[in-house]
Amino acid sequence: MNTSIFKPVLAVMLIMAMTVGCMPKKNSEPLPLAKKATQVATKMAKQLVETDHNDTLAMQNCILEAKAQQAEFQAARDTAAINSYNRAYKKYLMKNDPQLAKEIFVERPKNLPADEPWDEFEQLVEDK
Numbered sequence: 001m002n003t004s005i006f007k008p009v010l011a012v013m014l015i016m017a018m019t020v021g022c023m024p025k026k027n028s029e030p031l032p033l034a035k036k037a038t039q040v041a042t043k044m045a046k047q048l049v050e051t052d053h054n055d056t057l058a059m060q061n062c063i064l065e066a067k068a069q070q071a072e073f074q075a076a077r078d079t080a081a082i083n084s085y086n087r088a089y090k091k092y093l094m095k096n097d098p099q100l101a102k103e104i105f106v107e108r109p110k111n112l113p114a115d116e117p118w119d120e121f122e123q124l125v126e127d128k
Contacts, residue, residue: 045092
């Protein structure tokens with residue numbers, strides 16, 4: 001699968017997920033909006049998994065639609081909902097399509113020093 005079309009969209013999604021993921025948690029009990037975020041994220045991830053992986057335009061549209069759904073929770077400034085959305089989306093992809101999850105959620109190379117900048121646009125996940 002050629003992911004070069006996805007890279008700008010995936011990069012924005014990753015940056016937003018990482019930025020939001022660093023926010024402190026307010027409450028351990030899920031709030032109603034957080035529950036809705038989990039349901040929406042699961043639905044969006046399921047759509048992406050079910051999309052023909054050879055149809056890059058359809059996959060790009062699924063990712064953009066997921067990002068638009070995520071924006072609803074960002075607009076509400078609900079940290080718990082945003083974190084719930086991000087976790088549920090990633091969890092569903094990792095469980096149901098691990099190869100796609102590896103392509104979307106690119107990891108920082110383990111051998112890269114912590115103080116060295118890392119360009120996630122150019123990095124690929126190495127098979128373990």
